[in-house]
Amino acid sequence: MPENEYQLVDEKNLAAIKANVEVVKTVLAENLEVRLDLDEQSIEWLDGYVERNREFWEPEVKQQHTSILGSFLGEAIVKNYGGQWAYSEGSLGIDFGNDTFAFPFNKVAKHIENGAEDSIFSFYKTTSMVANGSIK
Template sequence: MEELRTAAEAVRQQLNVPAFDAVAVRALMDFIEQQRHGIEPAAREGVVNALGCFLGECIIRTYGGRWETNESGLVGVQLGAHTFVRPFVHVDRQLTHGLAESVDGFYLSVPDRLKQQPAPRKTWIPVPLPPAFRRPHAT
């Protein structure tokens, strides 16, 4: 995932921020707001990817975690054992919806996400089946 860190560093330099931190995320939020109406549709995916790398690296360096590909093949940041966040989605949301879906709000929500416990796994409840639905026993 070195390419993600390289892309994040390029964005950090472009935004002219000294670190991957809360101040940098606010600068990212402002940048997205300034640029979001002028991004050509053909360039949007590349913009989302680059800015998502930067947001993800800010999350990793502030809250810990690492870049991972989950079981569905999605790339994001794994935080602890149970929290997987997708910074690319949140960049895309701000590009689409503006400050109502700001990357800063998402970034600030990460500590609460880390406190949440995973939903308990469902267990199968044995239900008696009518004889017609029962599997025959092996003999």
């Protein structure tokens, strides 16, 4: 797909995103006894999880976490703020209409690389204003 082309996510990729959400819930419940849902408290917990562990992750693990945590963050955004998964400018994100997007995978990757200055929790909270059109 050309970088400037817009396209909704197909059912296969949407199913993969939803499967990633279940991986996050299952693995953290089994290994850390943490129960997560697609809500603000869970995003706040994941923000701390990334901060506590990001420096110890090898590049491959960082990439895996970007994929699964980006899926979780994105699904929480869709559930709580609306929007739909779509590709825009070569990136997978959440389309709120009126040329407003949020890119959860990009934000997770930045948080993993840069730390708290690129907090996924802050992104999640700010995204509510993007979704309702308060900011672009």
